[in-house]
Amino acid sequence: MQFLLAFIVVAPLAGAAAALLPAPPGLRGTGPDQAVLRHGMTVTGAVLVATIVLALGFDHDHPSTMQATTDISWIPALDVRIHLGIDGISLPLVVLTALLTFLCALYSYFKMPSGPSPKAFVALLLVLESGTLATFAVLDLLLFFLAFEMVLIPMYFLIARWGGEARQAAAWKFILYTLLGSVVMLLGLLLIGLKTGTFDMVALATDNGRGLTSSVQVIAVLAIGLGLAVKTPMWPLHSWLPDAHTAAPTVGSVLLAGVLLKMGTYGFVRIVLPIAPDGMHTFAPYLAAFAVAGIIYGSLACLALAKEGAGGDLKRLIAYSSVGHMGFVLLGIATMTPTGVNGALFANIAHGLITGLLFFLVGALKDRYGTADLDTLAGATGAALYGRAPRLGALIAFAAVASLGLPGLAGFWGEMLALFGAFDPADGLSRPAFLTFMAIAAFGTLLTAAYLLVVVRRVCMGALRTEEQETRPLADVQTYEFAAWTPLVALTVLAGLWPAVLLGLTDPAVQKLLAGGKS
Template identity: 50%
Template structure:
C-alpha cells in the first residue's frame, strides 16, 4: 500500500529528521572524554541515519490537492509530507513541518554534507578542542539547518534559523585559526543584526494576518502593499546577511579563513542557503508585492556582488579566502535569479544553491587538506602541486572548472540561466544587469584559471615538496559523493528541478 504525505508514518519521518541528530548530539556529548574516537564514530552513524531519512520523502505519494485554506482554486497545494500540530495553543503557535520540491534538495544536501563532515572528523580533529565536542556541534547545526528548511510556521522558522548561531560560533572559535575569535565574533554580530530584523518582520506578519502558517500566507495577499514592502525590506536584509549579499558580506571571508575545514564546508554548503531559501519561501511567498517593489534594487546588489567577488578574487593571495570571496560572487547569481521573480530565475536559484553547496564544499575540503599538509594557505608559498601531488592537483582542477561554470558540470546551469532570466525579464535595467553578470562569469573563469596556474604549475615550492601526496580513505569518502553529484547534476539538472514547478508557481503568485 502506498502512503500519502499525511500518513502518520511519513509525519513521523519529519520528526525523526530532527530527533535523530539531536539525540546523536546528546549521546555524543554524554560520552566520557576518553572515548573521543568512539564518539566521532557514533556521530557519523547518526549522521548517516539522518542522511538516509532525508532521502526518503521523495518516495511519498504526492497529494496535489487543496491545502485546506480558503478557496480551492487559489490556495497552494499541500507539501509532500505535512505535519501540523499545536505547539503553544495559548499563543496560537503550531509545530508545522513539511517538505516539497523547493526544500527537498536542500534537506538532502544538508544530510549529505553533515555526514561527510562527521566522517572527516573521524580521521582528523582540528587543533583546539575535542573531536567529541566538534561532532556534537555538527549534529546540532544539522538540527537547526534541517528545521529551517522544514518549518512551515514563521515562529518555528525563526527558532530554527537561530539554532545555528551559537554552534557555528563555537566551531569557529574553538577549532579555527589564529584569528578565530575575532572572526567568530564578527559572524555573531552580523548574524544577530539580521536576526533582529527577521524577528521584526515575523512579528509584523503574524500580527497583521493573525497567523504564522506559511501555507496559509503564501499567495494569500492579506497584507497591504505598504506593509508588504516594509516586511520584505526587513526580511530581505535579514536573509541578505546570511546569504551573504554585498555589502553585508564582510563577515564571510574572515569566518571561512579561520574556520576549520568542516566548519567551512557546513558554512558554505548549507548555512548560506538558509538566507536564499528564506528569501524564496518567506520573503517572496509572504510579501510578493514587496518583492516586486524591491526586485530592481535586489538585482543591482546581486550584480555588484558578482563583480566585486570576482575582482577581489583576482587579487587574493590566500587559498581559503579566495574561495570565500568566490562564494560571494556565486551567491550573487542565486540572488539575481530570485530578483527576476520569474520561474526560470527561481529554478536557476535553486540549482545554483545546490551546485554551490556541492562544488564549494569540495573546494573547501581540498583547500583544508592542502593547508593542513603544506602548513600554509598562502598562494605565494604554494606552487607545483601537480609535481608533488598529481591526484590532489587533478581534483582541485576539477572543482575549479566546475565552479567557473563549465557546461556539463553542476555550476553551469544556475549561473547561465540566472543571466537568461534577467534577459527574459526585459527592459534596459535587466538587460544591463544580465550583461554585467555575464562579465562577472567571465571574471570567475579568469580567477580560477589564475588560481590553478599559481597552485598547480611551475616548480614545486618547499611547502609543496614536503606535502604528503597520498589521499586517505576518509578523504576519498568525503570527496567522492561531491564529485559524482557535480557530474550528475551537470548532466541531469532535473534531479533538482523535477518537482519545483508547482510550489514555485504558487510562490510567484500563480494558481496551483
C-alpha cells in the same frame, strides 16, 4: 512517511545529547575520543539514510504539494504550530544538508581539527545539523526564526574553539552581524503574523499577500530581506564571511558555505516571494543591483588575492567567490520569474556541492603544506601538484572548472537560468534595467573564469623540484578523503549532465509559489 521528517529534524538533537554522555552507548572505540567521533558519524549517517528514504518515498508526480507533514498546536494564544513539511523546493536542501554533515563527520573521524574535547565538537556539529534541517522543514514563521537562529551558537563555537588564527575576532564578527540582521528580520515576521492573524507559511503563501496592504508588504520585505541578506551574504553585508571562512576549521567552512548560506536565499523564496509579492516587486530591482555588484566585487577581490605577491589566502579567496556565486542566486530570485527562481534554486545546490568540495580540498592542502597562503603554496615555480600529488591536483582543477560554470557540470545551469530570467523579468519590472544587470553578471562569469584559472595555474602547475620531492614528499589523496569527496564530485557531474532531476522537483513548486502573485 508522516513522522520521518520529524525524526530527521529531531534525531541530531538527541544524538548531540548522547554525545555528551560519558561514552556513547555501544560505540566504545580504542579511546573516548574515537568513540564520540564514531557516534557523530553514526548519527549523521542514520539521518542521511532517513533523508534518502524520504526522498525515495517523495511523490515526484506532485512536488508542489507539502509532504511528510506534521502539524501540532504549540502556542495556541499566538496560533504558533509545530508545522513541518517538504516540497520540491525544500527536499533538495534537506538532502544536501544531511549529505554534507555526514561527509564532515566522516572526515572529522579521520582528521579531527585541533582544539578542545571532541565531545563538544560532535555535539555542536549535530546541533548545527538539526538547526539547518529545521530551517528547511518548518512551515511556521516563528519556528523558522528559531531554527534560523539555532545554528548561530554552534557555528560560533566551531570557529572560536577549533578555528585558526584570529578565530575569536572572526567568530564575534559572524555572530554580531547575523544576530543584528535577525533582530530586524523578527520584526518583519511579527508584522506579517500580527497583520494577518497567522504565522502559518502555507496559509500565508496561499493568500499571496492579499491580506496585507502594499505599504505593510514593503516594510515587511525590507525588514525580513535585511536579515536574510546578511546570512546570504549579499554585498555590502558580506564582510563577516571572508573572516569566518579563513578562521574556521575545514568542516566549519564546508558547512558554512554548503548549507548556512542557503538559509538566506531559501527564506527569500519560501517567505518573501509568496507572502509579500507587492513588496518584493518594489525591491526586486534594488536586490538585482546589489546582486550584480556582489558578482563583480567578489570576482575582483578574488583576482586581487590570486595575483602573485598579494599574499592571498586560498580559503579567503573561495569565501569571496561565494559572494559572487550567491549574487547569481539573488539575481535569479529578483527576476520573480519561474526561470530565474528555478535557476536560483539550482545554483544554490550547485554552490553547496562545488564550494563544499573546494573547502575540503583547500583544507587538505593546508594540512599538507601547513598554510593556505597562495604565494607560499606556489613558491618560485608553482606548487606542481600535477607532478607531486596528481590526484589532488586533478580534483582541485575539477572543482575550479565546476565553480567557473563549465557546461556539463552543476555550476553551469543555475547561472545560465538566472541570466535567462534577467533577460525577460516579471511583468512590471524594468526590462532595460534587468538587461543591464544580465550583461554585468555575464561579464562577472568571465572574471570568475580568470581568477580560478590563475589559481589552478599557480597551485597545480609548475616545474617539479626533485630535491624537494625527495626531502618533503607530498601525500596524495588518502582513502578517507576519497570517501568524503567522491559523492560531491559524482553529484556535481550528475547535476550538470542531468539537470532535469533537480528542475523536475523545483519547477512545479516554483510555478505554484509565483502563481498567486499574478492572480
